[in-house]
Each structure stands twice: as C-alpha cells, then as structure tokens.
Amino acid sequence: xxxxxxxxxxxxxxxxxxxxxxxxxxxxxxxxxxxxxxxxxxxxxxxxxxxxxxxxxxxxxxxxxxxxxxxxxxxxxxxxxxxxxxxxxxxxxxxxxxxxxxxxxxxxxxxxxxxxxxxxxxxxxxxxxxxxxxxxxxxxxxxxxxxxxxxxxxxxxxxxxxxxxxxxxxxxxxxxxxxxxxxxxxxxxxxxxxxxxxxxxxxxxxxxxxxxxxxxxxxxxxxxxxxxxxxxxxxxxxxxxxxxxxxxxxxxxxxxx
Amino acid sequence: xxxxxxxxxxxxxxxxxxxxxxxxxxxxxxxxxxxxxxxxxxxxxxxxxxxxxxxxxxxxxxxxxxxxxxxxxxxxxxxxxxxxxxxxxxxxxxxxxxxxxxxxxxxxxxxxxxxxxxxxxxxxxxxxxxxxxxxxxxxxxxxxxxxxxxxxxxxxxxxxxxxxxxxxxxxxxxxxxxxxxxxxxxxxxxxxxxxxxxxxxxxxxxxxxxxxxxxxxxxxxxxxxxxxxxxxxxxxxxxxxxxxxxxxxxxxxxxx
Ligand SMILES: Nc1ncnc2c1ncn2[C@@H]1O[C@H](COP(=O)(O)OP(=O)(O)O)[C@@H](O)[C@H]1O
Ligand SMILES: [Mg+2]
Numbered sequence: 030x031x032x033x034x035x036x037x038x039x040x041x042x043x044x045x046x047x048x049x050x051x052x053x054x055x056x057x058x059x060x061x062x063x064x065x066x067x068x069x070x071x072x073x074x075x076x077x078x079x080x081x082x083x084x085x086x087x088x089x090x091x092x093x094x095x096x097x098x099x100x101x102x103x104x105x106x107x108x109x110x111x112x113x114x115x116x117x118x119x120x121x122x123x124x125x126x127x128x129x130x131x132x133x134x135x136x137x138x139x140x141x142x143x144x145x146x147x148x149x150x151x152x153x154x155x156x157x158x159x160x161x162x163x164x165x166x167x168x169x170x171x172x173x174x175x176x177x178x179x180x181x182x183x184x185x186x187x188x189x190x191x192x193x194x195x196x197x198x199x200x201x202x203x204x205x206x207x208x209x210x211x212x213x214x215x216x217x218x219x220x221x222x223x224x225x226x227x228x229x230x231x232x233x234x235x236x237x238x239x240x241x242x243x244x245x246x247x248x249x250x251x252x253x254x255x256x257x258x259x260x261x262x263x264x265x266x267x268x269x270x271x272x273x274x275x276x277x278x279x280x281x282x283x284x285x286x
Numbered sequence: 287x288x289x290x291x292x293x294x295x296x297x298x299x300x301x302x303x304x305x306x307x308x309x310x311x312x313x314x315x316x317x318x319x320x321x322x323x324x325x326x327x328x329x330x331x332x333x334x335x336x337x338x339x340x341x342x343x344x345x346x347x348x349x350x351x352x353x354x355x356x357x358x359x360x361x362x363x364x365x366x367x368x369x370x371x372x373x374x375x376x377x378x379x380x381x382x383x384x385x386x387x388x389x390x391x392x393x394x395x396x397x398x399x400x401x402x403x404x405x406x407x408x409x410x411x412x413x414x415x416x417x418x419x420x421x422x423x424x425x426x427x428x429x430x431x432x433x434x435x436x437x438x439x440x441x442x443x444x445x446x447x448x449x450x451x452x453x454x455x456x457x458x459x460x461x462x463x464x465x466x467x468x469x470x471x472x473x474x475x476x477x478x479x480x481x482x483x484x485x486x487x488x489x490x491x492x493x494x495x496x497x498x499x500x501x502x503x504x505x506x507x508x509x510x511x512x513x514x515x516x517x518x519x520x521x522x523x524x525x526x527x528x529x530x531x532x533x534x535x536x537x538x539x540x541x542x
Contacts, residue, residue, distance in 0.1 A: 153375060153377055154374070155378075157339050158377040160338075161337055161366055163391065163394075163395040164395060
C-alpha cells in the first residue's frame with residue numbers, strides 16, 4: 030500500500046497554501062504602510078467591524094461573565110473559597126475569554142461577510158475592473174479591512190472586558206449575596222495591567238487574522254456562487270482555528286516563564 | 287509607424303488546456319479592430335493578457351512600442367491608464383452609486399476632487415443617453431442595457447487612448463444591441479481612440495469594425511478589412527459568419 034504518496038502530496042499542498050498566504054500577507058502589509066491610503070474606506074470598515082459588532086460581542090461578554098460567576102460559585106463554595114470569584118472572573122475575561130470569544134464572534138460576522146463580498150467582486154470581474162482603472166485591489170480592498178480589524182478588535186475587547194466583569198458583578202451581588210462594593214474593590218485590586226494588555230494584544234492579532242482570512246479566501250475564490258460559498262466557509266473555519274492556535278502562543282509569550 | 291498594440295507569439299494555457307497558442311496581432315492607432323471567435327475560444331483571455339490581468343507563458347505584447355508582459359508596479363499602473371474597458375457583464379462596483387462608478391477612474395486613478403469628478407460623470411452619462419438621476423441609483427437597480435451604458439460611460443470617463451469592449455452586445459435584445467453599437471462607434475470617434483472589441487455577434491462586428499480578425503484554436507487565422515469579410519476565401523470564417531453547424535470548425539460537444 031502506498032501510504033507515503035498521499036501523505037507527501039498533502040504535505041506539499043499544505044506548504045503551497047502556506048506559501049500563498051505568506052505572500053498574500055506580505056503584499057497586503059506592504060500596501061497598508063505605503064501611500065496612498067484611503068481614510069474614507071478605512072472609516073467605513075471601522076464602523077462595519079467595530080460599531081456593528083458591538084451588540085453581538087457585548088451579549089457574548091455579559092453572559093460569559095455571568096456564567097463564570099455562577100460556575101465558580103458552585104465550585105468554590107465546596108471549600109469556602111467564594112471570595113476568589115471576582116478574581117477568577119476578571120482574570121478569565123481579560124486574559125482569555127474576552128479576546129477569544131470576541132475574535133470568534135467577529136470571525137463569524139465580519140470574516141464571512143468580507144469573504145462573500147470580495148469573492149463576489151472576484152467572480153463578477155469587479156476586481157479586474159479595479160485593476161484596469163489603475164487602482165490596486167490590495168490597497169483599495171484589503172488594506173482598509175486589515176487596518177480596521179487590527180485597530181477595532183482591541184477596542185471591542187476592552188468594552189467586552191468591562192461588560193464581562195459587569196456580568197459577573199451583577200450575578201454575584203444580586204444572586205450570590207456579595208457586597209457590591211467589596212466585589213468591585215477585589216476586582217480592581219487583583220487585576221494587573223498585564224492581564225488587560227495581553228488580552229488587547231491578542232485582540233489586535235485576532236482582528237488581523239480574521240480580516241486577513243476573509244480577504245484571502247475572497248480574493249482567491251473561483252467559479253461562481255459555489256466558489257464564493259466555499260470561500261466564506263473557509264474564511265470562518267481558518268480564522269477560528271488560527272485564533273485558537275495563536276491564542277496559545279501569545280499566552281505562552283506573556284505568561285510562561 | 288509602430289502599431290499601437292503589437293502582439294507576437296502569445297501563449298497562454300490553464301493547466302494542460304491551451305487557450306492561446308502563438309497568437310500574432312497588430313492594432314494600428316485610431317483603428318477599430320474586432321476579434322471574432324466562438325464562445326470559449328479565448329477572446330476574453332486575450333484582452334486580460336494585454337491588460338496584465340493574466341500573465342502569458344510566452345510571447346510579447348507591446349503597447350506604443352513598450353513591452354508590457356511581466357511589467358508590474360507603477361509602470362503597469364501607468365500603462366493601464368491608457369486603457370478603458372467595458373466588461374462582458376459590465377462589472378460595475380455594486381457598493382457604489384452609478385455616478386461614482388463612472389467617476390471611479392477620475393477619483394481613484396487621477397486623484398480628482400469628488401465634485402469635479404461627479405460633474406464629468408454626469409456628462410458621460412448624458413453621452414450614453416442616461417439622465418443625471420440615474421447617477422444616484424445603485425447598479426443593482428439597473429436593467430442589462432442600462433448597466434452596459436454605465437459600463438461604457440465608465441470606460442470612456444478618463445478619455446483613454448485605447449478602449450476594449452468585451453462582448454458589448456451579448457445578452458441584449460437586438461435593438462438595445464444596436465443602440466450600444468452606435469454609442470461605441472460615436473464614443474470611439476469622439477475620443478479618436480484605438481478600439482479592440484471581441485464578439486461573436488456578426489451584426490455588431492460589421493458595425494463597429496474597421497478590421498476584423500478571427501480567433502480559432504488559439505491563433506488568428508484570418509484578418510482583413512471589414513469589407514473583405516464576405517470574400518475572405520477562408521472556410522472557417524465563412525462558416526462562422528453564416529453561423530453554420532456544418533463545416534471545418536468542430537464544436538467540442540461531448541457525445542452523449
Ligand atoms: N482564470 C481562468 N482559469 C482557468 N481557466 C480559464 C480562466 N479564464 C479562462 N479560462 C478558460 O479559457 C477558455 C477561454 O475563455 P474565454 O477567454 O473567457 O472565452 P471567450 O472567448 O468566450 O471569451 C475557457 O475554456 C475558460 O474555461
Ligand atoms: Mg468572454
């Protein structure tokens with residue numbers, strides 16, 4: 030049985046795809062930093078990514094904060110460590126759950142929409158039309174989205190952090206009988222700048238990854254409506270996996286010593 | 287005199303499918319050349335190679351004596367400013383209103399002020415027979431014939447030296463097709479532009495062409511003035527212009 034042959038072929042395909050993504054990324058980044066830039070387009074993408082994602086990210090954050098408080102209470106009550114709840118909530122939200130869940134929600138919302146929009150532009154020759162009108166599609170389509178993703182996700186996550194902590198606070202003080210003032214004081218005493226900063230760095234990276242995957246799969250889509258559908262799925266799946274993967278490595282960078 | 291566009295030995299394949307196989311073509315300045323050929327014969331691929339949207343494997347394409355194959359960056363952008371193109375399905379930007387589509391090359395390419403560009407866009411819309419109100423619509427609200435007109439207005443907005451028309455009449459009713467043909471002739475004359483059109487619609491070809499070239503199996507198998515098309519003495523050309531199923535051109539239809 031030739032087992033090595035398909036294995037080798039898969040590996041080569043993997044290398045090829047990686048190479049293409051690296052090339053796409055470096056071209057995109059070089060267009061992000063070289064003029065001309067399009068403030069109007071960046072602004073539109075910022076509103077699309079930042080403002081319109083607020084409800085979905087906010088809802089995710091508040092329920093996550095609430096369930097964290099509830100779950101840690103049922104666990105910690107067994108060995109009378111309930112006072113650690115504010116600490117658990119704030120650290121989990123700022124370090125991990127805020128950026129990861131916001132990243133995943135934005136991947137579903139924004140990454141998919143980008144892949145569909147750019148993919149449709151590809152299969153209806155709108156990208157060719159951009160080129161013939163002497164406008165670089167990387168500059169006009171990709172760069173504004175990457176810049177908006179990179180800057181808006183940290184802001185979204187900062188808001189998600191606050192909403193998440195608030196969710197934990199509400200459940201703890203109204204359901205679990207905590208003193209509200211003590212809860213807030215414990216939270217503020219315990220949280221360290223590094224917790225929040227590491228989360229915001231993650232958010233920036235995730236925002237970049239989500240928009241990059243949306244643009245990459247859209248830009249390279251082929252063959253009509255079906256191709257655009259495939260691009261959308263691939264954008265969301267690849268962005269989600271990359272988020273979880275990069276999440277581990279950034280955590281290691283910040284906290285493993 | 288050097289021709290405006292000079293193509294020699296152009297080869298382009300996708301995988302093992304050969305589309306262009308050593309194509310030669312000269313287009314003189316201020317001439318209107320129509321390339322005819324069957325569906326899938328590579329007409330659009332030819333245009334995309336000249337515009338640098340596809341890279342041929344071999345051959346040379348010179349625009350004003352300047353080699354454009356494998357050109358990139360600012361040089362390519364500079365050469366592309368000489369061109370306007372009407373795409374087969376118009377390829378209008380559906381995120382922008384009609385006037386911004388028409389003004390796109392002026393605003394993005396030539397950095398013109400939006401107000402000034404809008405004025406020109408409305409003039410160009412008028413030139414293709416559309417009212418200023420149409421400028422505020424979104425492309426999704428337009429009929430096929432209107433989309434073609436807007437595409438045409440966009441192609442001529444920057445007053446290019448060379449204009450490409452990819453199947454300008456396909457998908458339109460015969461009357462609207464003729465309206466578009468008239469507009470093309472008028473616009474090209476007004477600009478004094480060089481035109482390269484591709485079509486399989488013979489009525490359209492006869493109307494807009496000074497010269498006709500026939501593309502078959504990746505090569506130009508015949509070219510000459512439009513008046514000689516009926517006496518070309520070429521069996522392939524005769525079969526094509528009369529639209530006969532019987533003849534030397536074998537349609538690649540799989541047996542059932
Ligand atoms: N980007 C592409 N990838 C693969 N095949 C292509 C591509 N573009 C065109 N082709 C193939 O090239 C052939 C010629 O296409 P085209 O130039 O669009 O034909 P037409 O003469 O109808 O305009 C077709 O068989 C098409 O399948
Ligand atoms: Mg075509």
